[in-house]
Amino acid sequence: MLPDWKRLLVIGLLVLAFMAAPMVIEIGTGSLNLLIMVFIFVILSQSWNIIGGYTGQINLGLAAFFGCGVLVTHFVWKAEMPIYLAVIAGGLSAVVLAGIIGLPTLRLKGAYFAIGTFALAEVCRIVVGNIFERMIEMPGSYAASYSLIPRYYLGLTVAFAAIAVTYFITRSKLGLGMVAVRDSEQAAQVTGVNSFKYKVYALLISAFLAGLGGGVYAFMRLSFHYVTAVFSPIWTFEPLMAAVIGGSGTLIGPVIGSIFLVVLSEIFALTLGEAHLIIFGLLFILVVMYFPYGLVGSVSRIRQIISRVGRGLCETGENCRKGF
Amino acid sequence: MEFVLQTIANGLLAGALYGLVALGLGLLMGVMKFLNIAHGTFIILGGYLSFWLFNLWGIDPFLSIPLVMIAMFLIGLVFYRLALSPLLKLPDVGMRIDTSMLITFGLIWVLDNAMTMLWTPNVRTILTSYTGETFRFFGARFSFTGLCGVGIAVLVGLALYSVLSRTYFGKHLRAATQDAEAASLCGVNVQRVYLISTGIAIALAGVAGAVIVSSYSISASGGIGWLLIAFVVMVLAGEGNINAIIPAGLVYGLLEAGSVLIFGVPYRQAIALLVFVLVLMFKPQGLFAKRE
Numbered sequence: 365m366l367p368d369w370k371r372l373l374v375i376g377l378l379v380l381a382f383m384a385a386p387m388v389i390e391i392g393t394g395s396l397n398l399l400i401m402v403f404i405f406v407i408l409s410q411s412w413n414i415i416g417g418y419t420g421q422i423n424l425g426l427a428a429f430f431g432c433g434v435l436v437t438h439f440v441w442k443a444e445m446p447i448y449l450a451v452i453a454g455g456l457s458a459v460v461l462a463g464i465i466g467l468p469t470l471r472l473k474g475a476y477f478a479i480g481t482f483a484l485a486e487v488c489r490i491v492v493g494n495i496f497e498r499m500i501e502m503p504g505s506y507a508a509s510y511s512l513i514p515r516y517y518l519g520l521t522v523a524f525a526a527i528a529v530t531y532f533i534t535r536s537k538l539g540l541g542m543v544a545v546r547d548s549e550q551a552a553q554v555t556g557v558n559s560f561k562y563k564v565y566a567l568l569i570s571a572f573l574a575g576l577g578g579g580v581y582a583f584m585r586l587s588f589h590y591v592t593a594v595f596s597p598i599w600t601f602e603p604l605m606a607a608v609i610g611g612s613g614t615l616i617g618p619v620i621g622s623i624f625l626v627v628l629s630e631i632f633a634l635t636l637g638e639a640h641l642i643i644f645g646l647l648f649i650l651v652v653m654y655f656p657y658g659l660v661g662s663v664s665r666i667r668q669i670i671s672r673v674g675r676g677l678c679e680t681g682e683n684c685r686k687g688f
Numbered sequence: 689m690e691f692v693l694q695t696i697a698n699g700l701l702a703g704a705l706y707g708l709v710a711l712g713l714g715l716l717m718g719v720m721k722f723l724n725i726a727h728g729t730f731i732i733l734g735g736y737l738s739f740w741l742f743n744l745w746g747i748d749p750f751l752s753i754p755l756v757m758i759a760m761f762l763i764g765l766v767f768y769r770l771a772l773s774p775l776l777k778l779p780d781v782g783m784r785i786d787t788s789m790l791i792t793f794g795l796i797w798v799l800d801n802a803m804t805m806l807w808t809p810n811v812r813t814i815l816t817s818y819t820g821e822t823f824r825f826f827g828a829r830f831s832f833t834g835l836c837g838v839g840i841a842v843l844v845g846l847a848l849y850s851v852l853s854r855t856y857f858g859k860h861l862r863a864a865t866q867d868a869e870a871a872s873l874c875g876v877n878v879q880r881v882y883l884i885s886t887g888i889a890i891a892l893a894g895v896a897g898a899v900i901v902s903s904y905s906i907s908a909s910g911g912i913g914w915l916l917i918a919f920v921v922m923v924l925a926g927e928g929n930i931n932a933i934i935p936a937g938l939v940y941g942l943l944e945a946g947s948v949l950i951f952g953v954p955y956r957q958a959i960a961l962l963v964f965v966l967v968l969m970f971k972p973q974g975l976f977a978k979r980e
Contacts, residue, residue, distance in 0.1 A: 422786060422789065422790075468965065468969050469965070469969075471969065472968060472969070472972070474782055474785060474786065475717075475723050475785045475786070475789060476923070476968060476972065478789065479919050479923065479968070480965055480968055480969075482916065482919070483916060483919070483920065483961045483964055483965055484961070484965060486916055486957070486958075486961060487957075487958045487961045487962060487965075490954075490955070490957055490958040490961075491955070491958055493954075494954040494955065494958075597912055601793070601796075601797075604793075605794075605797075608790065639801070639805065641797055641800075641801040642797070642798050642801045642802055642805075644797060645794045645795065645796070645797030645798035645799075645801070646794070646798055647794075648790075648793070648794035648797065649771065649791050649794035649795065649798070652787060652790045652791050652794065653771075653774060653787075653791060
């Protein structure tokens with residue numbers, strides 16, 4: 365992997381910079397909160413990217429894995445376990461849930477997988493809403509020692525772990541199998557790729573990351589006024605948007621998409637109020653229609669469009685929608 | 689006993705509405721292979737149109753349905769031109785479904801938030817002079833608005849069936865679905881047929897919204913719930929099987945009623961959705977598979 369040493373160096377420097385940032389300069393509470401939200405979105409959109417971007421299975425049930433991670437982390441942490449174990453427990457519980465949800469739904473093809481996961485995520489939301497009391501919170505002693513810095517470091521660690529996991533997957537046989545399933549499941553099966561196996565692996569890894577993301581969120585927020593809110597479809601839809609806007613099926617796309625979505629929505633929310641969500645919706649539609657590789661691929665895509673003026677937009681053949 | 693009868697009656701009333709909700713989605717997905725995730729949002733939009741017609745000009749919600757249909761039809765034409773027609777260039781149907789899903793997903797964001805801004809996130813419902821009235825049959829009470837909803841669902845279902853199977857337009861649409869290229873070689877204007885069908889599908893969503901706002905309530909972000917119901921009913925009916933959608937809606941309504949009787953009200957939707965996933969797994973061609 366020598367050709368990549370420059371990229372690795374850049375990433376290493378970035379990690380160091382993020383690590384050192386809170387020690388060197390005083391970051392305000394608002395910015396710190398924002399950064400943690402960016403980390404959570406990076407984790408979630410990278411998680412969606414593994415199953416949706418690389419394996420081509422559009423998963424609309426991400427919120428179930430996230431919510432499961434939040435709840436389990438919350439309760440394990442409440443049982444006076446260290447937070448690191450609690451977050452990992454949250455991730456593992458999401459893997460178990462993914463096994464229960466995924467083994468049946470992964471046999472479904474295309475849009476039916478999306479509908480099936482969406483339905484099961486709703487089932488989870490309803491069941492959780494019925495089982496738990498409406499509000500859960502940590503005891504006051506946790507709130508007294510609340511500080512954003514450890515949340516920042518946890519979020520940073522998990523976010524970079526998510527990126528690293530995706531990186532190593534794309535370099536492995538597993539990643540090749542996943543991409544083969546995405547590009548043509550039939551062709552992959554004919555050449556001896558066990559497509560179901562790769563889809564299951566992709567879903568389990570994706571769920572683990574989503575559960576960890578839930579853990580970070582549970583660590584950040586001590587109380588939840590509505591338990592069902594962490595299972596709400598928003599937690600599927602916004603990471604999906606981040607991944608697609610940034611460029612799904614690429615390593616760095618979801619990261620850029622998350623930064624873009626969280627930071628811009630913060631800026632827009634202050635200046636434009638609710639209208640900013642409309643702008644994001646429009647932007648998302650434009651990206652899906654004209655830039656299948658997202659913002660990451662837009663530079664080369666614009667060049668391509670200019671050189672192909674006069675031809676149809678999507679006559680670029682197989683390249684056209686490979687992003688999915 | 690009375691509770692059982694009443695629950696079943698409620699299931700039937702709700703079921704007819706569920707069928708109506710799924711008609712537009714079934715037309716777009718089953719016949720034209722566009723998966724319109726924003727279907728629930730269009731339903732809510734139709735509901736708002738009906739609500740404002742009632743509140744501003746006092747037009748009865750059931751009489752305003754033709755107006756709502758015309759308005760939603762026009763919106764559907766714009767929707768097709770801007771969002772769906774570029775997708776016909778995609779090389780295969782699977783891509784068309786996936787891409788239309790993502791595009792309409794963005795549309796949810798736009799419409800939901802636009803409606804929240806324009807009409808506040810409050811829950812809205814129409815209260816007419818006859819809203820609370822009920823009839824008694826066999827010891828169960830049927831609400832007047834609910835029965836009107838059933839009537840409209842059956843009427844609209846029959847109308848759609850006859851348009852699709854008895855007119856040249858329906859023939860063209862089915863031809864275009866089977867093989868767009870061959871159909872256009874035979875002189876079918878595929879773009880125009882798809883344009884008008886999308887208009888009809890969105891108009892159907894508008895009808896459903898108008899019925900919902902008269903007997904239930906709507907809020908700007910309530911589209912997702914109705915979308916899920918429409919999905920479920922569409923899959924139960926079997927993809928492309930438009931005629932079975934209203935019966936499938938009734939089946940889903942009864943399924944919900946059954947889970948209310950056995951597991952209680954809180955798990956109503958959860959059980960019905962679980963059954964849906966089981967159907968999806970073991971009988972993906974739907975409960976009402978075609979005879980051919």
